[in-house]
Amino acid sequence: MVAASMGAQVTIVERAGLGGAAVLTDVVPSKTLIATAEAMNRSVDSTQLGVDFNGPDGNPKTAMRANLQQINERVMRLAREQSSDIRRGLEAVGVRIVIGTGKMLDARTIEVDRGETTEIIQADAVLIAVGAHPRELATAKPDGERILNWTQIYDLQELPEDLIVVGSGVTGAEFASAFNGLGSKVTLISSREQVLPGEDSDAAAVLEDVFARRGLRVLSLSRAEKVERTDNGVIVTLGDGSKVTGTHCLVCVGSIPNTGGIGLEAAGVELTPSGHIKVDGVSRTSAPNVYAAGDCTGVFALASVAAMQGRIAVAHLIGDGVRPLKLTQVSSNIFTSPEIASVGVTEADLESGKYQGDVVKLSLQTNARAKMRGVNEGFIKIIARKGSGTVIGGVVVGAGACELIFSIALAVTQKLHVDDVANTFTVYPSLSGSISEAARRLHVYV
Known part of the structure; x- marks a missing residue:
């Protein structure tokens, strides 16, 4: 076009x-x-x-x-x-x-x-x-009925009673969260110590806490070696020889x-x-x-x-x-519940020495609008370049994170100072008010 x-x-x-x-x-x-x-x-x-x-x-x-x-x-x-x-x-x-x-x-x-x-x-x-297209495992070939890739999941006519999701990256985490919300019993098999490897560690921790509260089981440091179909379900064999049984298995191991x-x-x-x-x-x-x-x-x-x-x-x-x-200007969102959005430089970048910056993380539990809506988890995180105070990154965890991240992405792309963000009026009460407040806490007093 x-x-x-x-x-x-x-x-x-x-x-x-x-x-x-x-x-x-x-x-x-x-x-x-x-x-x-x-x-x-x-x-x-x-x-x-x-x-x-x-x-x-x-x-x-x-x-x-x-x-x-x-x-x-x-x-x-x-x-x-x-x-x-x-x-x-x-x-x-x-x-x-x-x-x-x-x-x-x-x-x-x-x-x-x-x-x-x-x-x-x-x-x-x-x-x-x-x-x-979806990557397949030689030992877990999709059949479109019990063993599925993410393009086949929409062919199901009935909600999986007991769904096993292999892979805890963005796709696996999103589908695990979704089917848990729809009412399936869900087990998420993760080869890493924490779900969403490569994403903000604080955000992944919040998501794991929500998963636990909602009854979604995460098997960390577990690798699926084989997925087999049975008469009425599936058996997933893990690297240590243990087995996990379910009615369906969704394989999300990249593309x-x-x-x-x-x-x-x-x-x-x-x-x-x-x-x-x-x-x-x-x-x-x-x-x-x-x-x-x-x-x-x-x-x-x-x-x-x-x-x-x-x-x-x-x-x-x-x-x-x-x-x-x-x-470094790309904003992205993970559509789990709660959502996780991010843009720019990460805390991992700071820890590796790639960038120097200051970080403020503000819990949404103190936000008036979040309280009104019954939001019990989530946060706003803003990263500013050390010395100059320019906004270089941010993370939002919570309902509507995909919308809230835009204002931080705008600040990153246009190289706004934290004071530019802090001095911009926000609606009260609003979740975006926490973005302004986080920026305010990064003000450098001269």
Whole structure:
């Protein structure tokens, strides 16, 4: 759409549907499912606000039931609608859409297999955005019924009674949180000491506490060696020989870039040892007129990053003004309950000596708006550069973290001083008020 708006003649080659995995099998479906789970969590937690569900045993969770068939029908309907909206938007600006499987014959020629016919497309420049697919374990092959990857979970008609999730990264943690909220008994198998390895340690600790309170079992420092199907469930064998039984198993152990068999070698596009496409700060590959964006590049696997990579690539190839991608300005969100959002420099970066900074962490338990809404966990964390007081990072844990992180991301991107944030009016009462207060506590008295 950006290229078309700049006057380029644009053709898209796509084999599944517009929007790719983010819309069809990943972000839109998973976050729609999570939204239902979050609604149920809010209902359960609202008992402390004086709402009585009168469950038969006094437990508000027993007064609700998740109809997974209906939920998944809505999930996939919204995904299809979003894909259709994208297609209409592209066609409205004159983009030609070719449904088929593309293969590069050289850096300027693409062969498209359209089933019964083949088409050759010549191009001045090519943007590769082929995404990735779920990684599979040789000893845990998905069957789409009991052993599942995250693209198959929406085919289930009934809520798993006892779900085992293998992998405690972002995808595993999100689905574990979601199905726990929907009413499944969930066991999360984590090979690390703490869930969400690589994320803010304080945030991961809050999430583990919430998991424990909600009855979600985490098996830390445990590695799944094998997943087998039984007559009515699954058995997961761990590295120490112990076994975990359940009705279903969801395997979330990373992804593989879709870079094989599409002619990248013929086009002169170099790959990393992991199979990702090598790109520079303006999304160029090793072939001068070929660019790449998204999960196939191995840069942060976020839809927002993919979109930014694409916009940067288009601006560069057309000759518009462009700023290289800066990963320290990327904000991200983990849609667990509570949500975890972050941007910029981390505390781990400070501890390693990569950056020097000051940190303030403010619990939301002291926030008036959080108290009114019955929010019992979460925090705001702001990191400022030592000496200058410039905001260089932040973390938000709590309901609506994906919205709250934007103000910190704005401060990071625009290099605002903590006083700029502190002296900006916020609404009282509001969760954003804690962002202003955290910045105020980082003020350096002269």
